[in-house]
Amino acid sequence: MTGGTTDEAAGGARFRAPRGPVLMLLAVLLAGLLAGHRAVPNVRGLGSLLDSVTPLLGLGVPALVLGALLRRSRPALVAALFPATVWAVLFGPALLPPAAGAGPVTLRVASQNLRAGNPDPAGTVDALVSSGADLIALQEVNRDARVAAALHSRYPHHAEVSTVALWSRYPVRESTGVDTGLGWTRALRAVVAAPGGDLVVYVAHLGSARAGDTATRDETVRRLAAAVRADPARHLVVLGDLNTASTDRVFAPLTRLLGDAQADVGRGFGFTWPAELPVTRPDHVLYRGLTPTSAGVLHTPDSDHRAVTAGFRW
Incomplete structure (x- = not known):
């Protein structure tokens, strides 16, 4: 046994x-x-x-x-x-701790996808105003009078095309729509008379990327990159919901042309979507001809995206 x-x-x-x-x-x-x-x-x-x-x-x-x-x-x-x-x-x-740019901040920007159907867009933009931004880019705007009422006194200069808009403390010299291949205009280019000189600002909401179907989004990235590549402006920023993560290979045409404020001076991944528990970053602040000094993410109320912010000096 x-x-x-x-x-x-x-x-x-x-x-x-x-x-x-x-x-x-x-x-x-x-x-x-x-x-x-x-x-x-x-x-x-x-x-x-x-x-x-x-x-x-x-x-x-x-x-x-x-x-x-x-x-x-x-x-x-x-x-x-x-x-x-x-x-x-x-x-x-x-x-790692961000490598903050030297010198004073001379320009602050913020970008926010408001969310179509936002019950209180004024509350969302109030949080952006509190960030001290000089320029506020908005996507999924539906010409709600509450947005204008919340912004107009501090941002008297305004450009809007379809569902994207730019609100500025400084004069907007000109603005025009930018065709990104969606069949309807969902991007704009504006020239802002900033204290350091003329600044070209693109505000864009690119095509959506869905599981099994990214062709439309991919084409809008290519078209936006082509517009930036052809733009002679020395000082330029791109703000918006680009529906493309920083780590996405499709993002390369833009990052070959522009710096990424979050990657350069931000801390962490800067995830923005979905707002309550973000796992990716479709919202961006890209630039050229400026020195980034800070970058961050702002959790605003009533939107399904967090806002992105950045500071620059000339």
Whole structure:
């Protein structure tokens, strides 16, 4: 009887699965996905979607560590260091203290998708006014008189095309619609007589990106990039809901031409959507010919997007 029990125990040990191989494989796969997400073909927007959520893949690391501890597997715990290291290299710098630009802030901007059907747009824009912005860009504007009433006294200069608008403390010399290929105009270009000189401001709401269908969004990014590339303005900012995450490969045509205030002087990823628990950043402040001094995100009431803000000096 005793001998049989011993034999059964030995057999059980012999056929017991080794601890942690599945976790080790998952760790290698996660590291590879983090490092090579841009290599995933962008078929029906799959690659673009993966790019957009890549920073969130880091959440898999603590799950792997927990699994390794529960399995008491030292090899699996060591393997979890691979995706942790890749994530830290790719995204760790965003968590470091921002490198604030030298000198005083001479221009502050803010951009907000108001949300169509916003029950209290005046409350939303009041929060933007409180940020001290000199220029406020709005998307999903429906010519609600409450918005104008909340902004006009402090921002006497105004440009509006369709559902996008710019409110300014400084004179707007000219404005025109910008065709981004949507079939209706949802972007504008304005020239603002700012204290440091003329500033060209683009306010844009690009096409939506949906699972399995990003073609319209992709085309609007290309068209906006083409407009910026052809623009001779020395000092220029692009504000708006571009429906494209900073990590999305489709964003490259714009970031090759312009700086990204959040990436350059912001802290963290600056996620803006959905407002209550943001997991991506479709809203942006892009620039050229200026020095960014600060960038941030503002949680405003009654919108499904958080606002983006930035400070610059000439």
